[in-house]
Amino acid sequence: MTTPIGKTPPSNDVGNPAPRSRGYFAEVWRQFRRRKLSLAALGFVLTLTAVALFSPAIVGTKPIVCKYQGRLYFPAMGYFYDKWENPVFMRDKFRRIYPKNLASKDPKSWAVWPLVYQDPYRRVRENEWEGRPANPSGDQGVPSQFNLFGTNQSGVDVFAQMVHGTRVALLVGVFSTGISALIGITIGSLAGYFRGWVDVVLSRLTEVVMSVPALVLILALISIFEKTSIWHVMAVLGATGWTGIARLTRGEFLRLREMEFVIGAQAMGAGWMRIIFSHVLPNALAPVLVPVSFGIASAILVESALSFLGFGSPPPNPSWGAVLNNGRSNLQMWWLVVFPGTAIFLTVLAYNLIGEGLQEATDPRLRNNEK
Amino acid sequence: MPVFPQKLLLVLLVTSIVPGCAPRSAAVPQAVADQSSANGPASPTDPVAKKEFQLGDLLAPFTPPALPELESNVTWIDRPVVDSIERLREQQSHGKPTGTVEQALAARNDSPDANDLICSVLGRLPESDAEIEKDATLVRHTAMDMKSSNPLMGSSVMEFDIATLTSVGLFSFDRDFQPFASADTVVSWQSSKDRLYDKVVMRDDLTWSDGRPITAHDVAFSFRVIMSRDVPIPAVRSGTDQLKDVHAYDDHTLVYFHKESLATNDWNVNFPIIPKHIYEKSIAEDPKLQVSDYHTKLENSPVVGGPFRIVERNFGKDVVLEARPEYYLHQGKQVRRPPHFKKVRFRIITEHSVALLAMKRGDIDEMILQPEQWQTQTKDADFHEKCTKAFGTEWVNFHFIWNCKSPYFSDKRVRQAMSYAFDHEEMLKTLLYGLYEPCNGIYHKSSVWAPPDGAPAYQQDLDKAEALLEEAGWADTDGDGILDREINGKLTPFHFTVLVPDIPDRIAICNLLRECLDQIGVKCDVRPLEFTVLTERGRTHAFDAMFAGLGTGTDPDSGENLWATGQERNYGNYSNMEVDRLYELGKREFDVKKRQEIYHQIHRLMYEDQPFTWLYFRNSYYAFSKDLRGYVFSPRGPYSYAPGFDSLWKHSAH
Numbered sequence A: 001m002t003t004p005i006g007k008t009p010p011s012n013d014v015g016n017p018a019p020r021s022r023g024y025f026a027e028v029w030r031q032f033r034r035r036k037l038s039l040a041a042l043g044f045v046l047t048l049t050a051v052a053l054f055s056p057a058i059v060g061t062k063p064i065v066c067k068y069q070g071r072l073y074f075p076a077m078g079y080f081y082d083k084w085e086n087p088v089f090m091r092d093k094f095r096r097i098y099p100k101n102l103a104s105k106d107p108k109s110w111a112v113w114p115l116v117y118q119d120p121y122r123r124v125r126e127n128e129w130e131g132r133p134a135n136p137s138g139d140q141g142v143p144s145q146f147n148l149f150g151t152n153q154s155g156v157d158v159f160a161q162m163v164h165g166t167r168v169a170l171l172v173g174v175f176s177t178g179i180s181a182l183i184g185i186t187i188g189s190l191a192g193y194f195r196g197w198v199d200v201v202l203s204r205l206t207e208v209v210m211s212v213p214a215l216v217l218i219l220a221l222i223s224i225f226e227k228t229s230i231w232h233v234m235a236v237l238g239a240t241g242w243t244g245i246a247r248l249t250r251g252e253f254l255r256l257r258e259m260e261f262v263i264g265a266q267a268m269g270a271g272w273m274r275i276i277f278s279h280v281l282p283n284a285l286a287p288v289l290v291p292v293s294f295g296i297a298s299a300i301l302v303e304s305a306l307s308f309l310g311f312g313s314p315p316p317n318p319s320w321g322a323v324l325n326n327g328r329s330n331l332q333m334w335w336l337v338v339f340p341g342t343a344i345f346l347t348v349l350a351y352n353l354i355g356e357g358l359q360e361a362t363d364p365r366l367r368n369n370e371k
Numbered sequence B: 001m002p003v004f005p006q007k008l009l010l011v012l013l014v015t016s017i018v019p020g021c022a023p024r025s026a027a028v029p030q031a032v033a034d035q036s037s038a039n040g041p042a043s044p045t046d047p048v049a050k051k052e053f054q055l056g057d058l059l060a061p062f063t064p065p066a067l068p069e070l071e072s073n074v075t076w077i078d079r080p081v082v083d084s085i086e087r088l089r090e091q092q093s094h095g096k097p098t099g100t101v102e103q104a105l106a107a108r109n110d111s112p113d114a115n116d117l118i119c120s121v122l123g124r125l126p127e128s129d130a131e132i133e134k135d136a137t138l139v140r141h142t143a144m145d146m147k148s149s150n151p152l153m154g155s156s157v158m159e160f161d162i163a164t165l166t167s168v169g170l171f172s173f174d175r176d177f178q179p180f181a182s183a184d185t186v187v188s189w190q191s192s193k194d195r196l197y198d199k200v201v202m203r204d205d206l207t208w209s210d211g212r213p214i215t216a217h218d219v220a221f222s223f224r225v226i227m228s229r230d231v232p233i234p235a236v237r238s239g240t241d242q243l244k245d246v247h248a249y250d251d252h253t254l255v256y257f258h259k260e261s262l263a264t265n266d267w268n269v270n271f272p273i274i275p276k277h278i279y280e281k282s283i284a285e286d287p288k289l290q291v292s293d294y295h296t297k298l299e300n301s302p303v304v305g306g307p308f309r310i311v312e313r314n315f316g317k318d319v320v321l322e323a324r325p326e327y328y329l330h331q332g333k334q335v336r337r338p339p340h341f342k343k344v345r346f347r348i349i350t351e352h353s354v355a356l357l358a359m360k361r362g363d364i365d366e367m368i369l370q371p372e373q374w375q376t377q378t379k380d381a382d383f384h385e386k387c388t389k390a391f392g393t394e395w396v397n398f399h400f401i402w403n404c405k406s407p408y409f410s411d412k413r414v415r416q417a418m419s420y421a422f423d424h425e426e427m428l429k430t431l432l433y434g435l436y437e438p439c440n441g442i443y444h445k446s447s448v449w450a451p452p453d454g455a456p457a458y459q460q461d462l463d464k465a466e467a468l469l470e471e472a473g474w475a476d477t478d479g480d481g482i483l484d485r486e487i488n489g490k491l492t493p494f495h496f497t498v499l500v501p502d503i504p505d506r507i508a509i510c511n512l513l514r515e516c517l518d519q520i521g522v523k524c525d526v527r528p529l530e531f532t533v534l535t536e537r538g539r540t541h542a543f544d545a546m547f548a549g550l551g552t553g554t555d556p557d558s559g560e561n562l563w564a565t566g567q568e569r570n571y572g573n574y575s576n577m578e579v580d581r582l583y584e585l586g587k588r589e590f591d592v593k594k595r596q597e598i599y600h601q602i603h604r605l606m607y608e609d610q611p612f613t614w615l616y617f618r619n620s621y622y623a624f625s626k627d628l629r630g631y632v633f634s635p636r637g638p639y640s641y642a643p644g645f646d647s648l649w650k651h652s653a654h
Helices: A024-033 A036-053 A075-079 A098-105 A158-194 A196-210 A214-224 A230-240 A243-256 A260-267 A272-309 A320-328 A335-362 A364-370 B027-038 B067-073 B084-093 B101-106 B112-122 B157-166 B216-226 B293-300 B352-361 B371-377 B412-421 B424-431 B462-471 B504-518 B531-539 B556-563 B577-588 B592-609
Strands: A065-068 A071-073 A110-112 B009-011 B017-019 B076-079 B137-142 B171-173 B179-182 B186-192 B197-202 B243-248 B253-258 B308-314 B318-323 B343-348 B366-368 B387-402 B484-487 B490-493 B495-501 B523-529 B545-550 B612-625
Touching: A024 A036, A024 A272, A024 A335, A036 A158, A036 A335, A065 A098, A098 A110, A158 A196, A158 A230, A158 A243, A158 A272, A158 A320, A158 A335, A196 A243, A214 A230, A214 A272, A230 A272, A243 A272, A260 A272, A272 A320, A272 A335, A320 A335, B067 B253, B101 B112, B112 B387, B137 B157, B137 B352, B157 B308, B157 B318, B157 B343, B179 B186, B197 B216, B216 B243, B216 B253, B352 B366, B352 B371, B352 B612, B371 B612, B387 B412, B412 B462, B412 B504, B412 B592, B412 B612, B424 B504, B424 B612, B495 B504, B495 B531, B504 B523, B504 B545, B523 B531, B531 B545, B556 B577, B556 B592, B577 B592
Parallel strands: B137 B343, B137 B366, B495 B523, B495 B545
Antiparallel strands: A065 A071, A065 A110, B009 B017, B009 B545, B076 B186, B171 B179, B186 B197, B197 B253, B243 B253, B308 B318, B318 B343, B366 B612, B387 B545, B387 B612, B484 B490
């Protein structure tokens, strides 16, 4: 059958339009969902995120919410930022012990307490909470109904440290890799898109940064700064961990910039910023997520290693690596090794599984191989 | 064997002890001199002109009188020349062991009585040489490597431990800190009645490890080396610098000339000796004694005069010493007692937990136990199969140093408030396992220098702490929950940092301070630092508060260097004119009773001023191999006195 010039070819299924094809990310998600392990890992990470967000409500010695002298307060927010714990309690000499002071200083007061009365920073003393014994110290702190994961040598509850340490682990992972991703994607995009001398300069810069050992840099930083915090550690991890992402982004850009849609955009007069960020980057992003996921795992490991060596977040910030460090001096206290070790292992494994899932979901070749 | 008093020990780590004083040598001028020498001769006005090395340039010009002239003008008093082993044997003969060896070896040391049993039975000298294992090797644990084998360069416990075994010395002191001349090296010791001169006649049967005789000229030369500006002496210059001169009148006769008649002069004559014939030509070329090829070779294989010589040095692994037969044999005749060991190996294991595993396996013969190890990891049969353990009172105190020039701690009421705020009981019972004694000031209660009516150690009293802070002007005026005060026109929150060595139990104590202060609206950050950085921060006073420890000196005057105004190691900038005056008085007072009263007064004044918050005395807790015998504890532990190491021996299985 022929169609005269100037006429639209007839449709085969008039009134029944072709289904809209899935977007790239929707397709990646569909593929990702097929991998049960990766999906379980994602669930695990989301659970950890929830634990980190609600850690003061899970375990702590400060009320989540309380009514004191006719006003509502949220002292548990002090676990996130010291100044969020209202100073009224300092003025009234609570001395960080709430249960008895609330009752004695205002009999009409009420409070909603965390699920577990323990503190990640200090040893809970006798009868702080009616009928609760003091936390055992030394090697006596085996897991019990009062200390679910036991206590360390100083009598600080391990469960409380683990729960609040989740914040440190996830913060380090997400923020440092976020910084890495930002730097890596920017540098990789520019190098891959412009090629030529820009590529040469940025690639050499990448190689220089690759040769700087992050751990040594962190140790140097810790000795220079008067007050190092976990944010400094994150910044250094982020500032040194972007090289893999940059190289991958560069590779993707080198490939994509030759595609017709980029040539088309150039032909239509689109500026380089628009081409990079609106056209190329969205198509290059999915493969880049893979090293990001691995990077989070790696950052968590580095932070734990630093804390294990005693160079992590400054004391007494709870961190999984720091708990593990406590176990180093007394291996008979197995709970100081098993719980943080398992948490680090599972979290790193989860991020690696997510990374692997993303890799397979974004790379059709791997999918075919699987089949 | 000689034991050097090391004046006062600054202990920032259990295993890293920095003695006496910080280096005072002119490192920068030396660097400049090296540079200028490379550029040819410099003019006298050249700011980088090379200064010719001058031996003993820190000494004022002095011409010693002729010996007959001195003898005619001085009335001499005989001083003790002691064989420390014989003295210990005599002391032990007055008491009997409280049990049998079998009972002592079976004891678990879970009570003071059990400790007494172990120390009284296993701490004894052998009845006869047949009991001693021949050709025994002693393996000692150390957590740090030796930086220098030159005894003048010693700055840590490891170096002084090795110097004690390899060096020759004329003086020593017993566990009651009574000084004497060593019978191993000295024939006679006399002091002038006015205490301005000490005369020593050395033995003529002493030889260096290269076969040359050890003479009085070596001693005089060593003194001049110590008193040379360009030689970086880390510790032993302190005290020695109180001498005007040391003069050798012949090969064996020495006179020490003191600047002043002081009660501390007995300690100032005790310094290490190096061989003159080895260093006299090379020192001008390399005053650092560690740079030139010649000195580097000597570092690894030094010429020594003590009972042992270094035969192996593996960096980060071990240092092996071997007994020198020529030390105790002279022309084929035994002239001194041979050491109880053929070899001594210092095994370097930085991790205490790993060292304990090595101890249990029998790889090492002794180690210091951490409180946690003593209390929780050395009670089982596994440990007691090859090891036993013992403890003794040691006068090492730990404390927080407050920088008295910091805007936070210049007021003594604030410092007192810190001491009241801290939960001493929680620290002693929980963090230190109830093993250490509370500390209430600069002298241990069993020392004669501590006032008998000494004030009790501080106890936590938060109300009192708050009241004192309020009196000192600290209040929460801006309602943010943190105390504040106007300083130089600016509202300053009470938020400071405490520096601490990067050791878990020390950090835990600082965390407890943070927790206690947090309860009264004072913010404290805990900053763990590497040992050398921490020491440097202390030396330059670049801190608000610091956790540190101090060992004991042999004389109470050694504290002057720590607490008198403007002194080099007065890290906390403490100043009290009355304390300064009393220190000056104390060193010039020879009457023991009056002298004691002076130091009692210093103790009381410092208790009132609280330049430190004194925390606890760390006792000696040791694990020993079951074969080892003869350990006797002193306030400086089982080694750092005479006989100390010399009394140790291994029991023969046959």
